Amino acid sequence: MADTERSHGDGNTTEVNQTQASQSDITDDDKARAEELKNKANEFFKAQDFPQATDFYTQAIDINPYVAAYYGNRSFAHLKTECFGSALQDASQAISLDRSYIKGYYRRATANMALGKFKIALKDYDTVVKYRPNDKDAKAKFTECNKIVKMQAFERAIRVDSNKQSIADQLDIENMIIEDDYEGPKLDEDGKVTKQFMLDLMEHFKNQKKLHRKYAYQILVQINDMFKKLPSLCDITVPEGSKFTVCGDIHGQFYDLLNIFELNQLPSTDNPYLFNGDFVDRGSFSVEVILTLFGFKLLYPDHLHLSRGNHESETMNQMYGFHGEVKSKYNAQMSEFFTEVYNWLPLAQLINNKVLVMHGGLFSKDDVTIDDLRKIDRNRQPPDEGFMCELLWSDPQILPGRSPSKRGVGCQFGPDVTHRFLAKNNLEYIIRSHEVRAQGYEVGHDGKCITVFSAPNYCDQMGNKGAFITMGADLKPNFTSYAAVPHPNVRPMAYASNLFGFM
The missing domain is CATH 1.25.40.10 (Tetratricopeptide repeat domain)
Structure with a gap:
């Protein structure tokens, strides 16, 4: 204290x-x-x-x-x-x-x-x-x-990066044995995700059971191949007459993720989602969250979108619990594989060429273009400066101009910065996450900078609501707030580094 x-x-x-x-x-x-x-x-x-x-x-x-x-x-x-x-x-x-x-x-x-x-x-x-x-x-x-x-x-x-072998190339998935007593969900004969598999998986996780390591590895291999083919900035189209949902940080709160699906229905070709980073860490059901999201991405590759957050990184995962959780539920090799996969996550999404979505925020200099973001070489750990860093770490501020980040990484940007960026790139507004908000969302910078945070009662102590955004082709944001739901008696940060016990 x-x-x-x-x-x-x-x-x-x-x-x-x-x-x-x-x-x-x-x-x-x-x-x-x-x-x-x-x-x-x-x-x-x-x-x-x-x-x-x-x-x-x-x-x-x-x-x-x-x-x-x-x-x-x-x-x-x-x-x-x-x-x-x-x-x-x-x-x-x-x-x-x-x-x-x-x-x-x-x-x-x-x-x-x-x-x-x-x-x-x-x-x-x-x-x-x-x-x-x-x-x-x-x-x-x-x-x-x-x-x-x-x-x-x-x-x-x-380390010799040019010769570093992928974890995928080290795996012998074919000869991984499925024990006779395993009663959990199974991928189909071709190793593919089906809708029934996803339904069974969520129920399995809900009952605090593990997906077999063979299937977890298969999901990681497939999702890694899929992410490698995506650009650093992805384009999303919301057609007329349809609905699109944007969620913010989940932070390992699996039971609250299930509640989102209960409130807003499951992802599907008719019900697409974007999850805007920080899927893991803090909450102690991060493995369940990330495997569920990866599974839906494989099932609906064009209708379930994922962006990288600042917690999809090796250092954050070492400190805040994800690496420890993966090692506890599976092994150190799988933890390393997740790090490799996270390096290929897209950094931002552009909806109908009018709304830019990123986890953190805008930049320490003007004149940044959408094309600049498309050119980012993202296959690495987040750097301490530059476009990639700021997309993952920056925060808005009320006052005009820019100031050093209260986080020590990225920058803080004012409404004038937002307006100039939007004008230069012919955009309507930005959506970002990264910060707890009392109602789960906040509309700032004259309606041009929206924060959405989807982990209610963050870390079982903040008392905040979670929220998600829905919109149609007109891109008008609609907000749904919700309270936390009960979860099994496993405390947040249960797998975090012992170094992070605050004095």
């Missing part, structure tokens, strides 16, 4: 000494009021209302900006809302105020890990261990982070 103590008052750093004169301007009444606001923020934090907690920590900082714990607490709240860039900044500020504020190092390490910067995180864990040599948790995190850093260095040393 958040700190309830004041930060150390006798820090001996240069930063603390330099601020003494300014601190003298803070009255005792100011200090007392700031403490009241911090305590109020702590209550919101305990209630898991992290945006409100962040707001009250900010108010406390505005009154007394010289208390490390205020920044440390706000950093923690930012971590909870995945604003890793802001969390990083606050943790660093807390440390600059008090070098002995150990939780600042913990939180800065957590933020860097979430951004895939394990080597930098390791330095902070090293500091924590030096300050607290008997802290078992600190030692465990240092050891685990060090293991990842060494593993990544080893993989870089042996």
Whole structure:
């Protein structure tokens, strides 16, 4: 939970000494009021209302900006809302105020890990261990982070991308044995997905049973071949008299995915869908979600569309549970195969040449064209900058212009940026996902930037609704919000990295 103590008052750093004169301007009444606001923020934090907690920590900082714990607490709240860039900044500020504020190092390490910067995180864990040599948790995190850093260095040393063999080429699916006691769904004799298979699969998953590894591998091989043939930006046509549905993040919430299909009917040639990234991680039924979506994509290749999210990446999957879940339910080889498949997911979709759909958002510069997006070489892990990064990570902001991302990756873009992009590319509006919204959706930037998020009560704690968008050929968006449905007693992040236990 958040700190309830004041930060150390006798820090001996240069930063603390330099601020003494300014601190003298803070009255005792100011200090007392700031403490009241911090305590109020702590209550919101305990209630898991992290945006409100962040707001009250900010108010406390505005009154007394010289208390490390205020920044440390706000950093923690930012971590909870995945604003890793802001969390990083606050943790660093807390440390600059008090070098002995150990939780600042913990939180800065957590933020860097979430951004895939394990080597930098390791330095902070090293500091924590030096300050607290008997802290078992600190030692465990240092050891685990060090293991990842060494593993990544080893993989870089042996990797020869041009000669790297696909997991598909290493598999001997033909000779995988189906045990006699397996009673689950089976692909047809040609290894193809049928509608009955999908119905049986969803029921099988609903009852917390696994699809046989042979069929899971067959689905992955087929979907990998299918994705390789798709462009980085796909064109979708919504004809007159038809309906098209766009869903946002699912995040491993399989039972809420089933509820979408209950509310809006199953995918079919007459009921096409687009799922806009972040299918996995966080929720602990990610395997069920992704195999269901891949199955429907194979069954209806022209009517079920999938775009990559920032969580369809190796680093995110290592941290937030998907890799751990696949290894638990299947094996490490399959986890690696998913990483390979995700590299081929399309990055964006263009509906009727008028509506652009991407997971994150727009770009750090103007003059980006649809043709630029078509040319992106996507078969890789998301980079830290550029068009691919921003499609997956950027967020809208209320104010005009651009600003650094609160996530530490991508950018934030204002309504003027959106309007210029639409005008240049002759588009009507954009749809993106990537952010929790109270009603599951939000219409911003004068109606030109729509956010849709389809994971209700995100991580079993946010209390938000989920939503999906339906439209016809006129492209007028209609919104359906819905609450979370019950799921088996498996907590979110059950398979996540032990490194990601927040302090």
